[in-house]
Amino acid sequence: MSERCGKKRILAETDVIRRLLAVLFRYNSAFFFSDGLIMTFSCQIESDRAVLRQNGYAEAEIYFFGALLNRYAVFGGGEWLNCIAAYRGTDDARQHITDGFRSAKLSPFPCRLNRGGYRFDGREYQTGRHVLNGHAIHGLLYDAPFASAGHGSGEDAAWVELAYVYPADQNGFPFPYRLTVRYTLSSDGLTVSTTAENTGTAPMPLADGWHPYFTLGGTADDWTLQIDGGTQLEFDADLLPTGARLADNRFAEAASLRGIELDNSFELNGNGSTRPACTLRNGARRLDIFAEENYPLLQIYIPPERTSIALENLSGAPDCFNNGIGLTILPPGGAKRFTARYRLDVSA
16 A cells, blocks of 8 residues: 555544544543543633533633623534634624624613613613613623633533622612523533522612524525514514514524514513524524523524624513513522523534
């Protein structure tokens, strides 16, 4: 056998072994080598980020800045697919977080708050850090300096938990609370659980959400969307709910997004972990989103460039501090958790 043929054979065998390991790592919790047990999952903590890995198959990158998810990728077809519209790094995220709020944590209110004002417990408040068309948007913690509150890995999963204690230092929201965001990478996908805990002495209003932009390659015109829900909230011209509901069954079955414009809140059927709340597909590439009951709404937005789509799990509607749709009132010492799971697949 010539040296060239030998090298080609080694490369071919290496590729076969890599594919085999990817399958084994995907469907088994651990793999044994002669020198001991090699864990499928790992967690790497750096100064400004955490990286969760399912060796050879899946990765998630989380920034401490804002507890942002910057990468959820799987390996298939000889390449990695990151389904998150990502930043180039933490510096890029810091500089451009308000340019679309990609992957931003939306707390203590999501989307728009009418003119930044609300009434709670007999008092009037005016709040908001970022204003768009006269309305406060996307809460107060989108650029908060979260810190690691724990991490680990084992045979079945890798996880990291980030925490931030809001000190009630923003105008119009004098309610201290602790927000923790836990990312868990397992063979079931990537689970994101957020827990809000009222650390103050008075009740507080709260809604939770986050603002990831997803991509499956190409543009939105190449994708199909399916939603487990056939009702959307009616919006006025300022994208604030009117209180009415509109029937919308366009996506009861997978439907093309070609030419479709969306900036709407859909009410989900509440099937939790038994059925995807939403499925986005581009050929063999598929993203399933499972939303637990504390996320009854899915806000969907396709930006003008149409290279990504925001699929936003919300516990409360836009302007819920005023309209009360999905509003949570946390008593002193009370806590509430909000969980969604994301499963990316690139198999044929």
